[in-house]
Amino acid sequence: MTATFQPLPATLTAIETVHEAVRVFTFEHNQPMTVAPGQFAEILLPGIGSFPVSACGYVTAGSFQACIKQVGRVTTALFRSAIGDRIDLRGPFGHGFPLADLDGRDLLLIAGGLGIAPIRALLQAVQGRPVRSITLLYGVRRADDLLFLPELKALAASSCLRLLLAVEEPLVGSLPPLWCNGTITDLLDELPAVLDNTAVAVCGPPQMYAALLERLAESGIAAERIFANLERRMRCGVGQCGHCVAGGRYVCTEGPVFNLVQLRQMPGAIA
Amino acid sequence: MQFITLDKTTGSSLWEVLAAVCTMLTPGLAPDGLVRWLPAKGWPLSDVLLPAAPVKAFLLPQNEVVWGNASDAATLRPTALIGVTLCDLAAVAVLDRVFAADSGWQRRRHNLFLVGMPCAGDADCFCSSWSKLPACDLYVDQNRRLWLVSPRAIALYTKAGFPGERDERGPVLPLGKQTAATGALFEQPLPQPEALAAAAARCLGCGVCTAVCPTCQCFDLREAIGDDNVVQRLRVWDSCQFAEHGRVAGDNFRPQQVDRLRFRLEHKLHGFGPERGEVTCVGCGRCARACPSGLGLHSLLAPDAGGRS
Numbered sequence: 001m002t003a004t005f006q007p008l009p010a011t012l013t014a015i016e017t018v019h020e021a022v023r024v025f026t027f028e029h030n031q032p033m034t035v036a037p038g039q040f041a042e043i044l045l046p047g048i049g050s051f052p053v054s055a056c057g058y059v060t061a062g063s064f065q066a067c068i069k070q071v072g073r074v075t076t077a078l079f080r081s082a083i084g085d086r087i088d089l090r091g092p093f094g095h096g097f098p099l100a101d102l103d104g105r106d107l108l109l110i111a112g113g114l115g116i117a118p119i120r121a122l123l124q125a126v127q128g129r130p131v132r133s134i135t136l137l138y139g140v141r142r143a144d145d146l147l148f149l150p151e152l153k154a155l156a157a158s159s160c161l162r163l164l165l166a167v168e169e170p171l172v173g174s175l176p177p178l179w180c181n182g183t184i185t186d187l188l189d190e191l192p193a194v195l196d197n198t199a200v201a202v203c204g205p206p207q208m209y210a211a212l213l214e215r216l217a218e219s220g221i222a223a224e225r226i227f228a229n230l231e232r233r234m235r236c237g238v239g240q241c242g243h244c245v246a247g248g249r250y251v252c253t254e255g256p257v258f259n260l261v262q263l264r265q266m267p268g269a270i271a
Numbered sequence: 272m273q274f275i276t277l278d279k280t281t282g283s284s285l286w287e288v289l290a291a292v293c294t295m296l297t298p299g300l301a302p303d304g305l306v307r308w309l310p311a312k313g314w315p316l317s318d319v320l321l322p323a324a325p326v327k328a329f330l331l332p333q334n335e336v337v338w339g340n341a342s343d344a345a346t347l348r349p350t351a352l353i354g355v356t357l358c359d360l361a362a363v364a365v366l367d368r369v370f371a372a373d374s375g376w377q378r379r380r381h382n383l384f385l386v387g388m389p390c391a392g393d394a395d396c397f398c399s400s401w402s403k404l405p406a407c408d409l410y411v412d413q414n415r416r417l418w419l420v421s422p423r424a425i426a427l428y429t430k431a432g433f434p435g436e437r438d439e440r441g442p443v444l445p446l447g448k449q450t451a452a453t454g455a456l457f458e459q460p461l462p463q464p465e466a467l468a469a470a471a472a473r474c475l476g477c478g479v480c481t482a483v484c485p486t487c488q489c490f491d492l493r494e495a496i497g498d499d500n501v502v503q504r505l506r507v508w509d510s511c512q513f514a515e516h517g518r519v520a521g522d523n524f525r526p527q528q529v530d531r532l533r534f535r536l537e538h539k540l541h542g543f544g545p546e547r548g549e550v551t552c553v554g555c556g557r558c559a560r561a562c563p564s565g566l567g568l569h570s571l572l573a574p575d576a577g578g579r580s
Contacts, residue, residue: 004337004372004373004374005337005338005492005504005506006338007338007504044494044504045494046494046502047494047495047496047502048494049493049494050492050494205522206522206524231519231522232519232524233516233517233518233519233524235490235491235492236490236492238372238373239369239544239545240369240370240373240488240490241488241489241490241491241492241509242488242489242490242509242511242516242538242543243489243491243509243516243517245534245538245543245544246524248537248541248542248543248544248547249543249544249547250543250544253544254544268524
């Protein structure tokens with residue numbers, strides 16, 4: 001028996017469908033385990049398989065919330081689960097977004113696709129912290145792919161958040177306010193000219209990082225305040241199994257959140 | 272450091288002290304033609320042979336239940352490996368750091384007594400010169416001195432009435448195989464992209480290099496149903512040379528064999544994680560012996576310096 005791999009029994013307590021293939025699952029357990037924004041946990045379906053996933057909500061100890069897309073065998077099994085089912089967890093793993101470093105900053109959140117999940121957790125976490133302002137740039141391929149839109153719009157309406165949306169697939173008719181046709185990088189033109197007090201948190205598909213991160217640095221944001229959450233096939237979570245290594249670093253233990261100074265020293269870490 | 276001279280009068284007594292608490296194994300030629308760990312009856316009289324499988328096979332089983340049933344390993348009788356080469360000792364030290372917090376590794380490590388010995392090497396190996404003795408329990412040097420290295424070895428032999436003599440110079444260590452002719456292999460840069468692509472074109476992606484490598488540690492975690500329908504979680508050896516290794520939902524971070532070959536070289540030359548900046552190749556040459564395409568690490572780094580190609 002290897003204690004590192006001992007799972008934590010949890011119960012599936014809520015399922016919310018937020019897209020035809022995406023649901024938010026809430027798990028509850030009786031341990032003081034909290035998955036901070038940017039950290040991840042492993043969801044295990046006994047006898048079926050497991051996968052790593054980051055927290056999509058900032059919740060109290062004893063609870064874990066994850067936004068999951070149905071893509072394969074194990075996620076399909078999870079989608080067939082019912083409230084009350086036993087699901088195991090392992091974690092939390094890795095380093096999340098450095099909340100204290102964001103205090104007093106103009107916070108720029110950037111999410112691509114399902115990358116909104118950990119960004120949503122971060123957005124919830126900073127609500128109670130002294131950040132100076134929050135802007136969210138959120139890009140998806142199709143308008144239907146936008147997740148958590150009602151709650152994001154509600155935050156924007158209450159002036160807690162400046163929300164800008166980018167949709168790659170052309171929209172029919174006139175564009176609603178906040179929207180643009182294009183990608184995340186097209187939204188960068190909407191940012192203020194002076195960004196020297198800005199801190200950035202990014203999560204999205206790997207191909208998004210290469211173009212985006214250096215452009216953010218060129219716009220005047222300090223590289224040590226540009227944080228990106230790397231997606232990798234994290235298996236053990238404890239820096240042993242070798243799967244998630246990028247640029248010589250274990251993403252599971254040294255990340256998954258890295259700043260741009262670190263990423264520049266990790267060849268191959270971002271596409 | 273303390274030593275006891277292995278002579279006709281003490282040799283068998285010293286053997287019995289260890290054999291009383293451990294199952295004794297030493298490298299020998301097995302009927303299948305491979306060098307394997309076989310039951311040992313006395314101190315090896317000549318240079319030791321390099322077993323086909325590295326010592327990691329004793330410490331990180333190819334298939335291990337990491338969750339789902341009680342383990343009986345804690346009750347296993349300790350094993351003493353008599354005649355571990357310096358390269359294999361160095362490899363255990365590398366993995367000791369990787370698995371420092373792993374209870375399964377630590378339990379098996381506690382049950383494994385490592386007795387180092389020099390070896391003559393062969394055409395495929397390429398270790399650096401040994402400036403210090405890698406961690407082990409006992410070491411038998413070229414002068415037939417049995418060095419008591421670890422605290423538990425000192426305690427064992429002191430209790431048995433063999434406190435030994437002291438020689439602060441420690442054992443004489445053999446010269447490594449890396450010579451002026453081969454150059455400092457481990458200081459070589461990674462091969463140029465064209466050379467790496469040419470090597471990748473010959474690589475079968477079979478992963479045998481990683482299976483026999485004493486410092487390759489990659490594993491996968493798999494679900495299984497064990498006896499009595501008990502759900503189990505298995506830790507199973509994996510290989511960074513397999514296409515699945517870098518796959519994540521919808522993507523693959525090492526899609527081509529050349530990416531995977533570079534990944535392996537980066538680990539061997541530059542280390543990963545806490546071992547970053549350290550050479551994790553110990554020069555045993557097993558990859559050269561095992562690779563069906565002749566792509567041993569030696570030939571990848573210095574294709575003109577000898578070794579198989």
